[in-house]
Amino acid sequence: MNRRGPVFLARRSYRIRRLRDGARLLPLAGVFLFLLPILWAPAETVTRDTARDGIYLFVVWGVLIAVAAVLAPGLGTGEEAEAPASAEDEDGAA
Amino acid sequence: MPFNLLVLACITYVAFLFLIAFAVERRARRGAARWLRSPLVYTLSLSVYCTAWTFYGAVGYAARSGLEFLTIYLGPTLVFVGWWWILRKLVRIGRQQRVTSIADLISSRYGKSTLLGVIVTLICVIAATPYIALQLQSVTLSFGVFAAAGSYGWALPDSDATALWVAVGLAFFTILFGTRNLDANEQHTGVVIAIAVEAVVKLVALVAVGIFVVWFMASGPSDIIMRIGYSDIADWDLVPSRWAGLIGLSAAAVMTLPRMFQVLVVETSDEAHLATASWAFPLYLAAMSIFVVPIAVVGLQMLPAEANPDLFVLTLPLSQGQGGLAMLAFLGGFSSATSMVVVASIALATMVSNHIVMPLWLSLRPTREVTGDVRRLVLVARRVAIAGVLGLGYFYYSHSEGATSLAAIGLISFVGVAQMLPAMLGGMFWRGATRVGAALGLTIGLVVWAYTLFLPSFGPVAMIPQAVFDHGPFGLAWLRPRALFGAEGLDPLIHALFWSLTLNTSAFCLGSLFSFPSPVERVQGLAFVNVFDTERAEPRVWDDQGAADPEELLKLAQRILGDEPALLFFEDAARQQGKAGYLPDPTPAFLDALERKLAGAVGAAAAHAVIAEVAGRARVTVADLIRLADETAQIMEYSSRLESQRSELERTARQLREANEKLTQLSIQKDAFLSQISHELRTPMTSIRAFSEILMEGDVPPALAAAQARIINEEAIRLTRLLDDLLDLSVLENGTVQLDLRIVSLTEMVDRALRAARQTRPERSFDILRDLPAEALFLRTDPDRLTQVFINLIANARKYCDSRDPALRINVKQRGARVIVDFIDNGSGIPKDKQQIIFEKFARLTDQTRAGGAGLGLAICREIMANLGGTITYLPAQGGAAFRVTLPLRLEKSPRADAA
Known part of the structure; x- marks a missing residue:
């Protein structure tokens, strides 16, 4: 914690930018995980194991909620005030 | 159960x-x-x-x-x-x-x-x-x-x-x-x-x-x-x-x-x-x-x-x-x-x-x-x-x-509203999206959704005949509602979702690529897509040369927002421009803000249209469009700064002109007053001298002597009143006045003022519209002074209201720790060029001496209100002369003494 930060960029604003990247990636991970059951071939049994599928979906759901809850406080505060002038991740580019 | x-x-x-x-x-x-x-x-x-x-x-x-x-x-x-x-x-x-x-x-x-x-x-x-x-x-x-x-x-x-x-x-x-x-x-x-x-x-x-x-x-x-x-x-x-x-x-x-x-x-x-x-x-x-x-x-x-x-x-x-x-x-x-x-x-x-x-x-x-x-x-x-x-x-x-x-019914709705997604997302992220594209995409999406999902939901025969389901309209098999372009074997819902959104998005993109946006569209597109770019100067839709009349704008705003919110908004805007009163300059920034405010009540399109009618056509010039282009950002920055300086200068010049006009008018007023006051002083003096000379000669019958003495007395009273007013004013202006602060009922003060003012032109019958429940307030203030202000305002209305069925409305509102009392009559009001000077000393709008008084009434009112920690202002655009008295609910001590 007490290590000196690298001099070439501000550690704090760098972290905030990566946090935003994380927030952008989270739904993509969600899409992948929610679509995964499509690939599960109903191989061994004639019918799929509904209870197992359901538990899987709810676990993914819970993880997404938890990660979003962890990310949210850091994202919600002073978004523009701390936004760097660098064009690295300007929203206008989207 | x-x-x-x-x-x-x-x-x-x-x-x-x-x-x-x-x-x-x-x-x-x-x-x-x-x-x-x-x-x-x-x-x-x-x-x-x-x-x-x-x-x-x-x-x-x-x-x-x-x-x-x-x-x-x-x-x-x-x-x-x-x-x-x-x-x-x-x-x-x-x-x-x-x-x-x-x-x-x-x-x-x-x-x-x-x-x-x-x-x-x-x-x-x-x-x-x-x-x-x-x-x-x-x-x-x-x-x-x-x-x-x-x-x-x-x-x-x-x-x-x-x-x-x-x-x-x-x-x-x-x-x-x-x-x-x-x-x-x-x-x-x-x-x-x-x-x-x-x-x-x-x-x-x-x-x-x-x-x-x-x-x-x-x-x-x-x-x-x-x-x-x-x-x-x-x-x-x-x-x-x-x-x-x-x-x-x-x-x-x-x-x-x-x-x-x-x-x-x-x-x-x-x-x-x-x-x-x-x-x-x-x-x-x-x-x-x-x-x-x-x-x-x-x-x-x-x-x-x-x-x-x-x-x-x-x-x-x-x-x-x-x-x-x-x-x-x-x-x-x-x-x-x-x-x-x-x-x-x-x-x-x-x-x-x-x-x-x-x-x-x-x-x-x-x-x-x-x-x-x-x-x-x-x-x-x-x-x-x-x-x-x-x-x-x-x-x-x-x-x-x-x-x-x-579940099936709900999903039908979902597919319907999903048709708005391309136009919405496209508008938020793509500056090239145009109105033509959006209209095409939405219409095609709506039609396809209705044909493949919504109408069939009423049952196979209710809206679309069975033959169409089997063989397509006019025998065109590739247009069957459940198998568009031969896409058979799909679930009907997914089929409708797929085709409606595909055709919708394609039409939206193609329409946008091949059409040309209007200037307002361009400006809005920029504002939407770059919404987080707070650095950029806001593109303006309204022209600086617009000759909008603020009073007209206020009337318009009152009809849409309601009286009180509109007045508040205009007062704020005027204060931000450094002006007193309720009428800000119609700068582009103000027009933009007003349009957005109105849009909150009636929608953007209607707000734009009604303001355009008052302010003239919204002009987005070629220069504005150049400003929108990123390549010329620097030029834009520079020219916008120049522009803002220019408009700043113009505004200052306008204010100076206003001040100058006011001064000139004041000087004319003062000259007029001096001749007026010498006249006012001279006339009674002349008659006092003449009658006292007659009385001095001695051989006047007692009845006549009494009559002449009464005239002398009356003229002396008139003189005294004039001098009293002048004295009163100077005391108030110096802030040396002693206030007699008490808790009093507002209703009582208005009652008293109405009774006292009845002596002014007693022959006129006047409708008084009061809001008694709102008046039931207790104030801590100087009752005599406040009543004096009320009497003056009511008497003014009695004197000058030129309506055939004169009526006076007295509205009372409490806003936080302040009380607002409005006096609104139904006459023709005070012309805009005169609103500036009515509170000045010696101001009189009519030259007729029938009004009595020396034009000190409102000046005294203004000074009294300043002493009571309040204000008195003229309210424009109320359909008659309207005065607003604002004062604190509880006055602790004289604000003037505090400042001194």
Whole structure:
């Protein structure tokens, strides 16, 4: 914690930018995980194991909620005030 | 359970909600309740996504197609978890542009287009119809369950009649709730709180039934997992196209459903709440769905085969004799239905009034001026629209009855509203999107949706003949509604979703590529796409040379926003420009702000149109467009700075000119007064001298002597009064006046003033309109001085009001710790060029000496009010001369003495 930060960029604003990247990636991970059951071939049994599928979906759901809850406080505060002038991740580019 | 009891429970519940909404709105108006706008309330209000379809239908859906019901909640979860992509921008745009509905958003983005507003409104109304029918159906069905279970010899009247009564009741409730007033921000704090309460009720109800089923009917989670394996639900097949398609569809719908847009964007009080909602709303959805499969499984096993799975939430507790739990479940379902209907019909009514009624009214009215009370028109339009929307829902219900299960109806709506997604996202992220593209895409999407999904939902023969289904229209097989372009074998819903969105998006893109945007569209496109670029100078739609008359603008604003809010807004704007009074300069910045304010009440397109009529055509010049181009950002920056300096200079020059005019006029006034006062002094002096000389000669009969002495006396009194006024004024100006502060009743002071002023022109009969309840205030002030001000104002009205049936309105308002008293007569008022000087000493608008007085009255009033810590101002545009007296409720000590 007490290590000196690298001099070439501000550690704090760098972290905030990566946090935003994380927030952008989270739904993509969600899409992948929610679509995964499509690939599960109903191989061994004639019918799929509904209870197992359901538990899987709810676990993914819970993880997404938890990660979003962890990310949210850091994202919600002073978004523009701390936004760097660098064009690295300007929203206008989207 | 007896039916009457059930109805009574519903009515009590609704009355309870209404009371909450009412109390909250009262508290919010006093600004006392910040917690009412907390992230928690925001998140709970979003739960309007979970309608009766979720509450009853999800279990039925699970019983029919296994885990597929989850897709409806997984899509919104992804959208909220990924709020940083879209929702954040959407909410920011919504707040910055004061968007009132999704129709307003799209219309505003594409150059404040009326056409797009109409198209989107149509889509929303048509798509909401099945959804509202769904709520009616579910409430009716749930009534039916109790009727069948009841052993009290009572039968449900008739399901159609029940649905009609439910529709009428909901319409009444919504009109009471949502259209009591017209808010400039289109926000309904009370409604939002009521929705939040309902959200808690439905969650508690569903979770309670779930817990009962899992732990009391079955023996815990492991038992449930085992039962799932043995039940029919385990046989469901995951259809990949449906699984992926429905997740995408529900993700689109959560952003475009009018009711979701209302709570998500329009009712937001703070953007930061979105961060909390990003995880809390998915959590709510998960909690709502976790017990769905257990309830479905247990219901399928325990209830007879013919039982409707859509009603398991009610029938399971009833079958176990748990009347109380069933009642809770019933209220949960009722909550789900009412909250959806209330929010949806408020949102739709806003759209109909702003995008269909307002444009029609603007083009049909006989005169170009905006006259009459626009607010009334808007409110009436909204009330009618609410009734109309519910009427349509009832019509759909009674014509498609029994044809479809709850889930299928809901999905039809989803596909309909999803048609707005390309235009919405395209407008937010692509500057090249144009109005032509959006209109083409929306229209084609609407047509394809109606042809492939909506019309067939009425049943195979009702709207489209069977032959068309089999062989296509005119024998064109590739146009069959269930197999467009030969795409057979697809599920009808996915088929409709696929083709409508594909054709919609293609038309949107091609139309945008091949058309050219209008200047306003270009400006709006930039403002939407670069909404987070606060550095950039705001592009202006209004020209600097515009010759808008601020008084006309104020009149317009009062008709749309109401008197008080409009005056407040103008006063603020004037203060920001460094001016006193209520009339700011019509700078482009002010016109922009005013347009946005009006847009909050009547929508962007209508606001733009009405301002354009007063301010002249909105001109976006070539220079403005160059400013928009990024390459010339520097030039733009420089020229905009020059421009702002130039307009600053112009404004200063204008103010100087005004000051100069005032000074010149004052000097003329002063000269006039000097000659006036010498005249006033000389006339009585002459007569006093003449008559006293006669009296000195001595041989006058006593009667005549008495008469002459009376004349001398009267003239002396006149002189004294004049000198008194002058003295009074100088004392007040020096701040050496002694105030006699007491607690007094405002009513009494007005009474006294009215009595005293009656001596002025006693021959005129004057109508006095007072608001006695509002006057019932006790002030701590100097009663004699304040009464003096009132007397002066009333006497002025008596003297100068030139109406044939003169009337004087006295309005009293309390704003925080200040009291406002307005005196408004119905004469021709004071011309604008004179409003500046009436409070100056010696000012008199008429030269006739009949007015008596030396023109000191209002000057004295102004000084008195300054001594009482208040102000007196002239209120423009009130349809007569109007003066506003503002003073503190409790004056502690003389503010002048404080300053000295």
